[in-house]
Amino acid sequence: MLLHGFPFDGSMWDEVVEDLVDDGVPSIALDAPGFGRSEVPDGEPGLELAADAVVATLDELGVDRAVLVGLSMGGYIALAVADRHPGRIAGLALLDTKASADSDEARANRLRVAEAALGEAGADAVAPMLTTLLGETALEHEPDVVEEHRARLAAAPPAGIAWAQRAMAARPDRFDVLERLAVPGLVVRGAEDQIATQADAEAMASAIRSGGGDVELVVVPLAGHMTATEDPSTTAELLATFWRRCLV
Numbered sequence: 052m053l054l055h056g057f058p059f060d061g062s063m064w065d066e067v068v069e070d071l072v073d074d075g076v077p078s079i080a081l082d083a084p085g086f087g088r089s090e091v092p093d094g095e096p097g098l099e100l101a102a103d104a105v106v107a108t109l110d111e112l113g114v115d116r117a118v119l120v121g122l123s124m125g126g127y128i129a130l131a132v133a134d135r136h137p138g139r140i141a142g143l144a145l146l147d148t149k150a151s152a153d154s155d156e157a158r159a160n161r162l163r164v165a166e167a168a169l170g171e172a173g174a175d176a177v178a179p180m181l182t183t184l185l186g187e188t189a190l191e192h193e194p195d196v197v198e199e200h201r202a203r204l205a206a207a208p209p210a211g212i213a214w215a216q217r218a219m220a221a222r223p224d225r226f227d228v229l230e231r232l233a234v235p236g237l238v239v240r241g242a243e244d245q246i247a248t249q250a251d252a253e254a255m256a257s258a259i260r261s262g263g264g265d266v267e268l269v270v271v272p273l274a275g276h277m278t279a280t281e282d283p284s285t286t287a288e289l290l291a292t293f294w295r296r297c298l299v
């Protein structure tokens with residue numbers, strides 16, 4: 052089950068899902084609350100609600116345990132599932148994400164973006180993300196990838212942007228969750244990621260390892276924060292191999 056990054060939706064995974072399904076890996080990509088076909092929920096924004104929606108979908112599908120894959124915000128949601136519903140996870144793949152909470156400065160910035168999105172700026176509030184989401188290889192040499200991401204940012208729903216920024220601002224540090232999960236782990240990072248650092252990736256891998264989970268950390272060359280859209284075929288190969296590792 053694939054969980055997308057901010058401020059995209061499940062279609063972010065289309066190429067990866069196509070490769071996975073061709074490779075015999077049953078896969079589904081969800082829309083987080085406020086994005087794609089998911090409504091903005093009522094009440095206080097929180098990723099716990101997004102996590103419960105993941106489990107409700109597993110229930111609907113009749114799936115007891117799934118390999119969860121989360122990229123960036125999707126990783127935060129996967130960690131919230133691991134916190135609240137650990138028995139539903141057969142393996143956890145964390146891409147371009149981190150288990151730490153935000154700094155005060157990052158939190159304040161998220162709340163500013165949320166306000167701006169609901170005001171005059173709308174989706175323009177997230178336009179500046181383009182140059183940090185993509186790696187320098189894509190920014191300098193792959194105009195189609197740049198254009199696709201620019202268009203996706205421009206189409207992001209303002210109410211979803213605001214909900215997700217507030218929900219991400221409220222998330223706690225979840226290293227303790229990784230330490231007690233004890234399932235196979237895969238940590239992936241684009242070598243050119245400017246948002247989630249190598250230290251973030253290593254800290255997650257070591258928390259999984261200290262909890263007894265078998266973990267692999269892979270750095271994907273020439274990709275930035277959006278490994279799954281900058282290099283979908285490598286991402287799909289890594290996930291297919293990981294899924295098979297989780298079956299045994």
Ligand code: MLT
Pocket residue numbers: 055056057058122123124125219246276
């Ligand atoms: C994402 O790609 O989901 C975002 O960069 C997450 C974040 O803002 O921390």
